[in-house]
Each structure stands twice: as C-alpha cells, then as structure tokens.
Amino acid sequence: MHLPDGFLTPHIWIPAWLASLGGLSYCFRKASLALKDRMIPLMGVMSAFIFAAQMINFPVAGGTSGHLLGGVLAAVLLGPYAAAVVISVVLMVQCFIFQDGGLTALGANILNMSFAGALGGYMSYAFIRRFIKNSKGILIATAIASWLSIVLASLFCAMELACSGLLPLKAALTAMVLVHALIGIGEAVLTCLVVSFVLKVRPDLLYKPEGSGLASNSQSHKL
Amino acid sequence: MEHSYIDEYSRIKSFIHNLEPRIKLISFFALIVSIIFTRPAAMPAFGAYAMLIFLLVFLSKIPLMLVLSRSFSVIPFILIMSIFIIFIKPGEPVWEFSLGIFKLSITNEGLAMFLNIAAKAYLCSLSMLLLMLSTNFLNLLKALEKLRVPSILIMIISFMYRYLFVLEDELMRMKRAKDSRTIAGSRWFHARALANMLGVLFVRAYERAEDVYLAMCARGFDGGIRTIYDYKLRIKDLCFLATAVSAVSIIKIYIG
Numbered sequence: 001m002h003l004p005d006g007f008l009t010p011h012i013w014i015p016a017w018l019a020s021l022g023g024l025s026y027c028f029r030k031a032s033l034a035l036k037d038r039m040i041p042l043m044g045v046m047s048a049f050i051f052a053a054q055m056i057n058f059p060v061a062g063g064t065s066g067h068l069l070g071g072v073l074a075a076v077l078l079g080p081y082a083a084a085v086v087i088s089v090v091l092m093v094q095c096f097i098f099q100d101g102g103l104t105a106l107g108a109n110i111l112n113m114s115f116a117g118a119l120g121g122y123m124s125y126a127f128i129r130r131f132i133k134n135s136k137g138i139l140i141a142t143a144i145a146s147w148l149s150i151v152l153a154s155l156f157c158a159m160e161l162a163c164s165g166l167l168p169l170k171a172a173l174t175a176m177v178l179v180h181a182l183i184g185i186g187e188a189v190l191t192c193l194v195v196s197f198v199l200k201v202r203p204d205l206l207y208k209p210e211g212s213g214l215a216s217n218s219q220s221h222k223l
Numbered sequence: 224m225e226h227s228y229i230d231e232y233s234r235i236k237s238f239i240h241n242l243e244p245r246i247k248l249i250s251f252f253a254l255i256v257s258i259i260f261t262r263p264a265a266m267p268a269f270g271a272y273a274m275l276i277f278l279l280v281f282l283s284k285i286p287l288m289l290v291l292s293r294s295f296s297v298i299p300f301i302l303i304m305s306i307f308i309i310f311i312k313p314g315e316p317v318w319e320f321s322l323g324i325f326k327l328s329i330t331n332e333g334l335a336m337f338l339n340i341a342a343k344a345y346l347c348s349l350s351m352l353l354l355m356l357s358t359n360f361l362n363l364l365k366a367l368e369k370l371r372v373p374s375i376l377i378m379i380i381s382f383m384y385r386y387l388f389v390l391e392d393e394l395m396r397m398k399r400a401k402d403s404r405t406i407a408g409s410r411w412f413h414a415r416a417l418a419n420m421l422g423v424l425f426v427r428a429y430e431r432a433e434d435v436y437l438a439m440c441a442r443g444f445d446g447g448i449r450t451i452y453d454y455k456l457r458i459k460d461l462c463f464l465a466t467a468v469s470a471v472s473i474i475k476i477y478i479g
Contacts, residue, residue: 004301005259006343028375037444038436040375044382045390045432051383052390053421056398059410068421077425089379096363097355099297099348103252104259166340167311175307190418197422205429 001157001180002094003109005102009164016160017107023115024088030081043082047089050074054090058190066183068190071118071153072125072146076138076195079207080122087114112156121149135199138206139192146191147184154180232285233359239283240357243460244366250467251354255347257471263335265479269342275470276349283357290356294349301344308340309333360384365452374450386431394424 008016032039050070057065070090074083088110094100101109128141158176162169198205233240239247254275261268280290314332355363361381368377397420405416 002300004297004304004344005255005347006340007304010260025373028373032375038433040378041382041435041439042429042432043379045386045428045435047379047383048386048390049425049428051387052394052424055391056394056417056421058414058417061410085379089376089383093380093383096351097360099294099351099355100300102344102347103255103351104347166305166308166336171311190414193415193418194421194425197419198425201422202426202429205426 001109001112001153002091002101003105003112003157003160005104007102007164007166008105008108008160012160012164013104013108016111017104020088020107020110020115023084024110027081027084027088027119031079031085034079035082039082042078043085043089046074046078046082047086047093050086050090051093053194058186060186066186068194069113069117069150069187070191071113072121072142072149072187073191073194075118075122075145075207076125076142076191077198077205077207080119080126082207083118083122084114087118108157108160112153112160116156117149117153120152121145124148135203138199139196142195143188143192147181147188150180150184150187151177232289232356235284235357237282237284237357239279239353242463243454243456244358244362245369245454246456246460246464247354247358248363248366248370250464251350253468254350254471257475258343258346258350260475261339261343262479263339266338266342268474268478269346271474271478272346273349275474276346276353279353283353285353285356290349290352293356294345294352297348298345301341305337305340305344308337312336362454365450366454368450369452382435386428389431390424390428393427394420397423 031043035042050073053070053073054067057067060066071083071087074086077083078086091101091109091113092106095103095106095109122145125141125145128144129137131137132140154176155173158167158172159169161167161176162172166172195206254272258269258272261272277287280287309329310327310333312330312333314330316328316330317334319328361384364377364381364384368374398417401416401420405413
C-alpha cells in the first residue's frame, strides 16, 4: 500500500503533504504533553520495534506469508497520538532508506496509514471499549479495529488513486477494499495474538484510554 | 547476525560522497520533484533524467551492478500497482483478446500512462537510492535538521536508527531459538509462537526505552538537543548545486 512517486497528481499529493504535516504537528504536541521528555527515547525505540515487527513473516495458507502492519497494535499499546507519530516515523524511514513509497507520495502514505489507519482504527477501538469493559472487550475491540484500519487505509489509497485520474473510482474502490478486507483478517488475528500476550504478562503497559499519558510511569520489574 | 546494512557504501571517497549533505539533499529533491512534474507526452525527458542519474552514479564510484540490483527490487511493487492501468484506461485499442466472458483490451492511452507512471516511479526511487547509498544516515539527519526539520523528529529517527539493529538482532535470536525447537506443529501453532515472540520483543523494547531514558537523565538530559554540524559550504558545493539545477532546468525547458 506504499504509494510510489508518480502515481499521484500534484493536486492530490501537495494537499496530502500539507494535511499530514498539520496532523503530525498536532499529534507531536499531544504525545509530548503526555510523555514529556520520555517522548524521544520511547518513540525512537517503539518505531524500531514496529519496524522490526514488520519483518517477521507469518505463514498463511498455501506457502504464502504475510507480515504485521502494526498501526492498531501501536495505538492499543501506546495510545493514538504516540501511535500516529511512531507509524509516521516508520514510513519516513522506509521512504528514505528502503525507497518503499515515494518522497512526493510520503504525505499521502502518512495520511493513509498513520491517520486513517492507526488513528481511525484507534477511534473504533475506543468506541467499542466503551461498551465492553473487561479484558475480552480489549481483544474484540482490537480485532475489529485492526481489520477496520487496513480497510480504511486502502479506502483512502483508492480514493487518492481515483482522484489522480488513474482509475475509475468504482473499480479502484472495489478492487482495493476487497483485497484489503482479506489482508485485514490476517492483521486482526496477529494484532489480537500479540495484544493478548502483552495482556497476559504486562497488562500495565497497555494504554489506558481514560487515564492521562501512559500506564506505567516508573521502572518496573523485569521479565 | 547478518544485516543488510543501511549505509555500508557511504564511506567511499568520491566527489558525490564529499558534497555538503544539505546541498546534496536539495539537489536530489529538486531532481525528484522535476521528474514528477514531467509532462506525460515528453518521453525523451525520462531518458535524459536516467542519463543524468547514471552520470551521478558513475561520479559516486558506487558499483553500478549494486545500484541496478537494489533498484530492480522496487519494480515488482510498481508493476503490481500500475499494470492494470493498461487495461482499464478507455481509449483506442491496440490489442484485444478475450478470456471466456471477459474481454481485455490494451489501449494506446493506457499504455502511455502506464509507461509514464512506471518511468517516474522507477527514476525517483533510483535517485533516492543514490542519495541514500552516498550519504551517511546520521549526516543526512543533521542536514535535515539544518534545513529546519523539527529537531524532535530528527532525534526520534536517530534513536530509531540506533536501536533498529539491536531489536532486529534480538528478534532473530528468538526466531532461531524457536526454529531449532519447533519442527512439527500446525500453522496456527507457529503463528502463535511468532506472535508471542513479538509480544516479548515489545515488553523488552519498552523496558529498554525506559532504561535509555533513565541513563539519559543520569547524564543530565533536560529535553534539549545539541548537535555538532561540522560541515561548511564550499565553492565546490555551490558549483555542484548550480550545475545540478541548470541540468535539470535544461531538461525541463527543452524536452519537457
């Protein structure tokens, strides 16, 4: 879903850059209010974590494999604003170092995966959590949110491609959303498995939606 | 552990490597943006840009085969995302064939658009690749900071760069331990084991981040960041910038 350079026309990628710059500065401000000067090391190491997590290939049916994307995983563990920062940083590094996604399309990629994906996914997570409060609710909300985050990101991507005049809107929407509805199932299963593990061993590390900042503020026991 | 190191070719001594990082960044960004704004009809311009980029590769003394093999790895992604444009774009058909009920037709307009997009995407990723191969990553970050990118973002990225390989090593160690212990087992069992590994990695990464923060506090970290930038603008750099900009604008004005 990383859009390369040349796919989007300037009247799409320039506004996308502006929107993601504005959104990012807002998320930076919100995250640094909660994390204060712990923000730099925490966000840096967590970006490296998401990046490393995307490298592990999980076996899927028939010899194929897929990897985690981690938007909702980051949001459930770190909170929405910190997750948006982390995913954007990962996208920037992928764009610069691995030429995964283009420089002019970086704004659109951040908009799709960080804001529509991670933030949008987190909103649905928080919404579901309001109705189911126990730990089973966390897992159900995580599953739905991570499926939705992939579909939302692909929806944004399809709309950008269609607005650039590459594809008719209907074809782009059906093709992208159908493919990513399948990919989203994998993402939902994987995110649930990882979150349920963290819930078992260190439930204090999960982001608490109602509280301010991150759950644990002090150095706690080692595994 | 084995890694494909990010900037193993950044220590070669060459004209391109020695350029002031800011100048290099600005020139390459100008090149990318000007490739993006090429008119669809101006196919020869892509040839001119490719020649310009390969001239830069030659000047940078980076092995040509390395640049080509790395740059070819992006082609499948470009193709997957753009190949269907050939069939969908309405226009004058060049070639038609039918598969049962489906009738596929390749159109002139679709083909032109596909070539245009694929060339842009490939050339841009090629320029980005050359920029990365010829610049030390930390110098690149310093140059970005000098160009007014917020320093908190730069700090986060440099922390990420620093711990990326540490975490990757940890993950590979866990994966090797798992692989040597689990031979049989269903797909679900393996998926669960891998997911638990990621969970362990998260907990360890979080604790590592707290350790790093405490160590920073112990050394007097107050939230502010001071970096040394020991590059100076030389006449050579300004000459390169002028040449690069004029080359790009000549292509732009005369070909498109």
